Amino acid sequence: MEVKQLTLHNIGRFDKLEIQLAPLDTIDSNVTVFVGNNGSGKTSILKSLATSLSWLVARIQSESGNGSQIPELVIKNGKNAAAIDLDVHDFKSHKGDEKGNSNDSSYFPWRVAKPRKGRKGEFKSDYLGVTKLADHYRTLLSSDEKTSLPLMAFYSVERVVIDIPLKIKDKHTFLQLDGYDKSLSQGVDFRRFFEWFREREDTENELSLPDEALEQLRLVFGDDQETWSKLAAYRASTKDRQLTAVRSAIYNFMPELSNLRVRRKPRLHMSVDKNKETLDVAQLSQGEKSLMALIGDIARRLAVMNPSLENPLLGDGIVLIDEVDMHLHPKWQRTLIDQLTKTFPNCQFVLTTHSPLVISDSKNVLTYLISEADVTRLPPLYGEDANSILLGVMDTDIRNAKVHSRLNDLLDAIQEINNDDSLFKAKQLLTTLEEDLPTQNIEIAKAKILLRKKELRLEKNS
Incomplete structure (x- = not known):
């Protein structure tokens, strides 16, 4: 599933704004980045996408489900109504007859509209496209309960992880559709991530051979290579596929980390090895905790929503991240887009950033500059030095x-x-x-x- 175009009518500061999202005919990347000053409208674009996508999430879960409405405060001052148009392309829904002729469009447009209270609006909501697309996914689920579903997630600037809350107040389920739980409203939820991780790890441990048992077997069989090869293969087969995907995603972004696990002594906590030293996850820096929570949440949702994939990280969907560079060291900012696309190759990303490093170190990224006058598509910025982007794109001095x-x-x-x-x-x-x-x-x-x-x-x- 891909969002091809977003059109805003009377949203925020925009009278009408048409935005095409990557990939395009001339850009095969799946990353779109918006840059601009605070208050330029970057967040309004992401929130509008989240509002529109919430209708697809709601109608996949229930035929008559309702998504989020456009908040009245978002309607442009002096206007009676606002609307968000979304044009979605879904490859899996494009079918053909026996001769290969197409009998079903793969494009699904829909509109979410909102008038002010007591006003007559010029826009009318049209949910036909989203209803058809949601019906397609419900049909797939009805015939195969392990069919893959597209991820839709929005991570706002409020995603900062200040502490690591591990006390579980409410017991949650982790069924396939639970991958949509608060995916477009809450963003990162480390408590839910921990709860899911602990449950999967408990199941994994029940099936695998504990280290103590392996030591006992070593005393019996010695260093017999054939026996140990079989034991190694068995132990590998008991590894939880979803947990393996999440661990792999986190380690790809932070290779200095390893052996992420839940510890129960001396108290319940999540630990990780960093440069061969075992740490409580709460001891990590703010940037490390936030990045781990973000990547872990994306990977967890993909794992839950793609139960039949050997590698759940290959699932598709759209991920919206506001101020993607927040709390990240410049070294991580430089590699962030490459890491996102390598780790989650089939996801479409829409990002905002204030960092010149994010947009200068990745090839073939679709970049828009939002200024007071208009929204401009920028030429490729790969290889540009940070000072040039600060001066030429972000209109900011390179020094005091x-x-x-x-x-x-x-x-x-x-x-x-x-x-x-x-x-x-x-x-x-x-x-x-x-x-x-x-x-x-x-x-x-x-x-x-x-x-x-x-x-x-x-x-x-x-």
Whole structure:
């Protein structure tokens, strides 16, 4: 399943906005990124997608299910109504007759509309497309309870994991449709992730051979290679497929981590090995906890919703992540899109970011700049340095604006040196800057070289 186009009518600051999402004919990537200043409308786009997709989630779960409505506060000031149009392409629904002729469109458009209270709106909701697509998935589920379902998830800026709540207040089920539970409203839920992980691990442990039993067998069989090969194969076969997928996803993003597991002594907690040291997950940094929770949640939902896949991470769907760079080290920001697409290759991603590193280190990404005037599709930014993107795309100085202005004044003063007075003026500017900036500042070093050349030239002319 892919979202091909989103159209907003009177949403937020937009009168009408048509956005095509990757992949396109000219871009085979499955990643769309929006950049822009705070308040430009990036989050409004993601929330509108989540609102529209909530109708598909609701109608897959129930034939008469209702998704979220457009909040009245989202309707543009001065307008009576708003609407969100979504055009979805689903390959699995595209069928043909015996001669190979298509008898069913694979495109499913629908509209969610909302008038203000007491107003007549010019838009009418149309749920025919979403009803047909949801009916298609319910038909598949009716004939095969292990059929794959598309993931739809929205991770807002409120996804930050500050603590690790492991006390289970309510018992939850983890059936296939539970993969949609709060997927478009709550985002990361580490408590639910832990509860699911513990349940799957308990089942896995019941089927596998414990380390103590292996030690006893080693005393009996010694180092007989044939016996140990068979035991290794059996132990591998008892590994839970869903847990294996989740562990693999987390380790792909954070290769320094390994052996994620639930520990019950001295108290119930989740532990992980980091660089050969065993840590409580709560001891990880804010960025590590947030990234683990995000990737773990995506992988968990894919695992639950694709029970028949040998590798559940190959399931498809659409994932929306607001401020994807939040709390991430620059090194992780650089590799984030590549890691997302390699780990979840069949998912469509729609991201927002403030980081030039996110959009400059991945090839073939569809990038939009949201400015006050309009929304512009940017040319490929792969390989651009971060400073160029800050200046040319994000309209932001590459350094402190006051320092930048003072450096320019210094360079201008150096260029204008033609006598002792102008030389003295330039040296004064340099001295005051040296008092405020670190001694290893590269711009200061360059200015010193230019100043010395001008000084020597002035002496020679004298």
